Amino acid sequence: MADRDIIIGIDAGTSVIKAVAFTLNGTQVGTSAVLNSYDTAPDGAATQDMARTWADCARALRGLQDKVDDLSARVAALAVTGQGDGTWLVGADNRPVTDAWLWLDARAARTTTDLAAKPQNAARFAATGTALNTCQMGAQMAHMDQHCPDLLDRAEAALHCKDWLYLNLTGERATDPSEASFTFGDFRTRQYDDDVIAALGLTHRRALLPQIIDGTRVTHPLSAKAAGETGLPEGTPVSLGYVDMVMTALGAGVHTGDAGTACSTIGSTGVHMRAVTSDDVHLTDGAQSGYVICLPAPNMVTQVQTNMAATLNIDWALRMAADLMSETGHPHDYADLVGRIDGWMGRSTPGALLYQPYVSEAGERGPMVNPNARAGFIGLAAHHRFADLMRGVVEGLGMAARDCYAAMNTGSGGDMPSELRITGGAARSPALRAVLAACVEAPVRVSTREEAGAAGCAMMAAVAIGAYPDMDACIAEWVTPLLGDAEQPDPLLTETYAGLYPAYAAARDALTPVWDQLAEHRRASHERQLETNERSLDAGPVTASTKGS
Template identity: 70%
Template sequence: MAQCDIIIGIDAGTSVIKAVALDLSGRQIATSAALNTYRTGADGSAVQSLPQTWADCVKAIRGLFDRVDNLAARTAAIAVTGQGDGTWLVGAQNAPVTDAWLWLDARAAPTARALSQGAGERARFEATGTGLNTSQQSTQMAHMDRHLPELLDRAEVALHCKDWLFANLTGVRATDPSEASFTFGNFRTRDYDDTVLNALGLSHRKSLLPPIVDGSQTVFALTPDAAQATGLLAGTPVSLGYVDMVMTALGAGVHTGHAGSACSTIGSTGVHMRSVLSSDVHLNGEGTGYVICLPVTDFVTQVQTNMAATLNIDWALRMAADMMTDLGYEHSYSDLVPRIDDWLARSDPSTLLYHPYISEAGERGPFVNANARASFVGLNANHRFADLLRGVVEGLALAARDCYGAMGDMPSEVRLTGGAARSDGLRAILSGCLNTPVRVSARDEAGAAGCAMMAAVAIGAYETMDECIATWVTPLLAQAERPDPALVATYDGLYAAYAKTRSALTPIWDDLAAHHAAMTVPSENDHTEMTTDARPASRGA
């Protein structure tokens, strides 16, 4: 009889669903992936098919059978995480009410603005630790209740992406403590909170909120139908992970028992997180950011997220590649990625100031402004492409400092994950800007590993999460890279200018947005089907 020595971690991002096989010591054995598709519309909608998402999840799981011998018999447990926020409404017999509203959906913006000015907003923020934005299920449901009540009337439960997949795997409708508390609850109690529901005007919709299940403590059996679909064995334990941001951070080292440690994911978006006791949370006066529970008793993560991180670098490299292609030297921007460190080495620090708000959705951390846009300050005729690129990378580091400052003191150490963490130059710039040592995690697929860790604890392979972290996470952290004192002094001055200009630009962003709105009349039939090459990646990607 085969030994049950594998945990399958499923990470359902916005662009791709990955199924990752890991052994009980945390070693990654194999990965399989299936691409997602979603549609956007001129009305700000961004939607995804629920049945297709489940079919893509099945495809990713089945892909592991080609890579792992005797997979079904060897699987000790399955764990699932996925893209956060968004609204996945499910009705009778688990039939979708409508396509899922993704975290990219902007239709709830007017409702978010109205709620943010409501009398109960500060009390809601104090409970959830999370600022309102259009991404969230709470805001989207409040918008539906005001403008599309028939959707909520037909629904029996409001799920998130991972919850939908978990329901298909187990037949159980549930959500986890992380998403429950930052949307409708209290991060201290890890339960729903009537104060929050009242502030959102959704008390009469409380019946749509699913039970809260902690996947590090409780597992459910894979159903016969799901077993037939996936090829795995009926009865295999299934763990519902926390939201993808915190699972990625857990797998990359946000919590290893060292006070003051933090984790930054420098991917298409920037996610900056620190692990603190729930009693030590610092709630900023602006009412922004997230507080997301960890699957560790009394610990939460404070989170600030930049809407765009390496998307800024992609933009700069695409500009260079396009110019070379126009001159007859065919290039893709990806061809230029290996040259980033050389350009950084050939440029001087702090000759330009760049605000990395390249996303058309503006910025959400540590401030929320849909009109925010990227800009260079200080250009002169002597600047060349290497200087521009360095300015862009420094802008990412300044944005990270802005985020960590909104959460309190700078962290004592930052663990890095995401593709950009491989750049020596970027790590040196980030370390100097934060005046903090950085360490890179060698963990591939940290999100899938994070939820697999929860399953490993739930099935008793490890007694506690801290014990699992000591085996799965800590050994994969590289040596700490200390900040360069000269860069620290340079970036202290640059950050002061960054903060001042960021504030000064706000009315200009608003004026430009009003100007562009007056110039643009979108077609009501405008919509786009996004593919992996064209769409923004998930926030933790």
Template identity: 55%
Template sequence: MPDVLIGIDAGTSVIKSVAFDTAGRQLAAAAVPNRYETLPGGGAEQDLARTWADTATTLRQLADKVPDLASRTIAIAVTGQGDGTWLIDKDGEPVAKGWLWLDARAAAIVEEIRARPDDRLRFEKTGSGLAACQQGPQLAFMKRSAPDMLADATTAFHCKDWLYFNLTGERATDPSEGTFTFGDFRTRGYCDEVLEVLGVADLRHLLPPIVDGTRHSAGLSAAAAEATGLLSGTPVVLAYVDVACTALGAGLLDRERKPGCSIIGSTGMHMRLAQTPDEVLLNEARTGYTMTMPTPGVFAQMQSNMAATLNIDWVLSLASGILASQGITRTNGEMIALVDQWISVSEPASLLYQPYVSEAGERGPFVDANARAGFVGISSRHGYADMVRAVFEGLAFASRDCYAAMGPL
């Protein structure tokens, strides 16, 4: 009897597949490191074919850990990193590499749109601030810089949509990503007025249908079954974007206590529950996100600092890089194991760190594509341990700033 649920999460750092029993207990997991490349001018791209191949690999590896996985699987759900633009043609083949949420090439277009009065209309419809990471500005940039690429495209996906397409052959996106960039969060559908403000109304044909995974599934295709070792016809669900799924699993949907929820991943996501559209706080700075949750009429309101663990990876790479230059190799895991020791020998608030290490700048609680990281107050008495502590403290302050932008703490 089928008794296993499979979740796929194609993140920025890792692509993983996890098997759960029907009580939600994890049975096994398989993961491979994700790979992408950064380009001059702020580009960040990822190969679509390799992303699908890596995902299929994790599913085959999972089958090695769970006996009779194929026959025991009830259903598969797929989510992944948000934002970005993954274009395919009429035959389902990639038009180009996928543009990631880390891509900053559309920064100037974001500044242009945000400077116009009609951006307030866009913000009030979507409930979301505008940033270079989003598909709307990225499509607008492509119109100016790569019109031939758009001419070959028939569908604009996000990462998880591309994987769902490979699993099922169905072109679709989910309500969370479909509406916070191009839609009206109140109706959970696309909004022509938003497309006009973004300057991409003529690209409306690229947007796939919005399907709600709480009510819709498609069967695993024969080609995907062969690639993954699972059974053709196994139900596949297009889940909401990764942060919405994490919020749900972390307990954000608690109508009584209304907790906050922070995800300290490659980017930092800080969330509060809005039980009705009227509870969504639209600030004057036009920042943050409003994402539909997989529950009717309920939303996760978010503020996101662009770089979270990216700052930690950077500061640790300084030390590992110096060691490597001397022929000493240390993995990232080995460096992380030393963090507590460094923090314990350093003084609180001895330095201030601004955690804007991403080439894309900052998107919450303010938007500035030119924001960059830096230490304030450094002197000859400070050492590496002080810098490590300041990075973690800087991320804590950034989290507080994000919550403060969504209402009383």
């Protein structure tokens, strides 16, 4: 029998579930991916079939055996992470109560607003370090409790995505310190907090919250049932990872022992993180925003600010260009234009336009929470061309990153990171990296790690089974050597963006009442359209006898 030299990291995203094989020293040797899917409804629902999600996970694990020789005999441990927030209810015999409510689900919006306005919310924020939003299990469960309590009545445990998969892998109902503390607990103790649960109005539902386990210290064996479905050996140790955001950041270099470093994931959304001690957390003043999420290292947490849209802004601009070209009889797909971005950036003037990158229809949540925020250009003139617009969009992402890091100042070393590690598809663009470096006023480095999220949770399993004495030792071998060379910020760009940022922040504040008025206009227009539709239905169909009258 071959030596057990493989750790499998499972990363269950919203649309793709990946199973990735790593050697004990962190070398990636195989990947298997299965497309996932979710359903939406006009009332704001975004749900996912829980049974299908587990079946897709098992299929990804079986597929990995076609990519790695003798995998079943070589696997030393498994670990699992997944999409954060949302509510995955489990009832009798560990069966789903209903489809999972995802982080995209908007049904709890009014409940969230009401809870955030209560006096108890200040204490909840102080404990969790996390602003209340519709993504979170706490808000969703509070909404269920008020509007569909039968779901909670039939439930025996409230889990997250990775917790659901861990249950199917091991038979254990559990969650991890990261999601437990930013939803229902205190990031300092990494335990549930009764005052937080009470602030959400869920004290009578506390029994639904599962045990909290740290996957660097505790594993459970792969069950016989799961072994049969995955083809992996019964009894293999399984580690429950932390939420996917911090697993990705861990794998990409957010915490390597270098003071002042930070990590940004520039994907469809923008996730900006700094690793600090629990004592060095700086909570936003005034309006609450951001998350505080524990790291799998003693007394270390990440301060997090997230933009609702990052590369979605670029996708919008490229789709506009592709649509216009297609209208002229030259069909284009927007994805074909991605390779032209750096060229457009090179043919445009830095800082000529200001772009607010709030293109998501859900508005913005970092560093301010405003569902009415919308994207727009400021400073357009007749001489501007598409290259100028594209540069403005990319620079808007850099300004948004600066905005987020300024909001999480720890009070030790200034507002901006000393070095920024970047991950996500957009990190491949030299022009984007140059903009980020200049906006944040720090050198940037890109990790060559392909599957950072799966690597992050696999690292937890590596520590749990004793392959490394602690997480710092694992990081030294799995993460630090894969960081690329530091790319220094261009002094002229840095000066340009330092001068532009105050205007960006001023425009953000000044446009707030305008966004609110536009939102009210959209609401009123929608209501008028509904009334028109209802009158048309009441009038009935036009018949031949009345058509000409």
